[in-house]
Amino acid sequence: DTGVSQDPRHKITKRGQNVTFRCDPISEHNRLYWYRQTLGQGPEFLTYFQNEAQLEKSRLLSDRFSAERPKGSFSTLEIQRTEQGDSAMYLCASSFLGQGTDTQYFGPGTRLTVL
Amino acid sequence: AQSVTQLDSQVPVFEEAPVELRCNYSSSVSVYLFWYVQYPNQGLQLLLKYLSGSTLVKGINGFEAEFNKSQTSFHLRKPSVHISDTAEYFCAVTPNFGNEKLTFGTGTRLTIIP
Numbered sequence: 001d002t003g004v005s006q007d008p009r010h011k012i013t014k015r016g017q018n019v020t021f022r023c024d025p026i027s028e029h030n031r032l033y034w035y036r037q038t039l040g041q042g043p044e045f046l047t048y049f050q051n052e053a054q055l056e057k058s059r060l061l062s063d064r065f066s067a068e069r070p071k072g073s074f075s076t077l078e079i080q081r082t083e084q085g086d087s088a089m090y091l092c093a094s095s096f097l098g099q100g101t102d103t104q105y106f107g108p109g110t111r112l113t114v115l
Numbered sequence: 116a117q118s119v120t121q122l123d124s125q126v127p128v129f130e131e132a133p134v135e136l137r138c139n140y141s142s143s144v145s146v147y148l149f150w151y152v153q154y155p156n157q158g159l160q161l162l163l164k165y166l167s168g169s170t171l172v173k174g175i176n177g178f179e180a181e182f183n184k185s186q187t188s189f190h191l192r193k194p195s196v197h198i199s200d201t202a203e204y205f206c207a208v209t210p211n212f213g214n215e216k217l218t219f220g221t222g223t224r225l226t227i228i229p
Contacts, residue, residue: 004158006158033216033217035217040221040222041221041222042119042205042207042219042220042221042222043159043205043217043219044219045216045217045218048216056216058216091158091159093159093217103149103161103164104217105161106151106158106159106160107158108157108158109157109158111156
């Protein structure tokens with residue numbers, strides 16, 4: 001039984017560069033969530049998908065951020081023209097809608113550092 | 116909208132002593148409540164959850180929490196802590212109509228003193 005995986009685990013980039021992160025959810029999970037966690041804070045919701053449909057986006061998700069889940073399996077989160085304020089841990093979680101337990105399982109996260 | 120308050124940002128406790136980590140929430144609708152633990156440089160692991168039924172919930176690693184609707188609280192407790200419990204603990208809430216986004220508190224760093 002594999003959990004949620006994220007790639008890469010760490011990313012260092014220069015301001016202005018584009019970065020892309022990948023999340024592979026638990027097999028058969030139809031919901032996928034992205035959160036951002038800055039130092040000393042709890043995770044903050046960014047967006048979520050049900051299958052391939054993006055159902056909600058937070059106001060935190062500026063137009064430089066885009067997320068996709070093209071086939072309803074893995075998801076990518078892209079940040080264009082990165083800024084130092086984008087430095088954070090990006091967490092992915094998945095869950096299964098239909099069993100009523102509403103438990104989100106988290107991946108290990110991708111730590112982004114923007115220089 | 117929901118909000119979560121974890122008043123204690125850091126809690127130092129001697130090994131084998133009991134501990135309580137406090138969580139209060141605010142919501143206009145009924146909610147599900149969760150406690151997650153985060154070890155250094157790792158993602159979040161579910162400790163326990165309250166969905167319905169008994170207000171005393173038992174989780175992994177000897178932790179338990181009690182849901183108190185009148186006080187809008189969901190405090191986490193452990194009767195005897197170990198060095199391995201050193202971590203960041205997050206309380207989270209979501210509306211009870213299913214699979215919505217989690218709203219987290221700012222976390223409590225539990226430090227176990229040998």
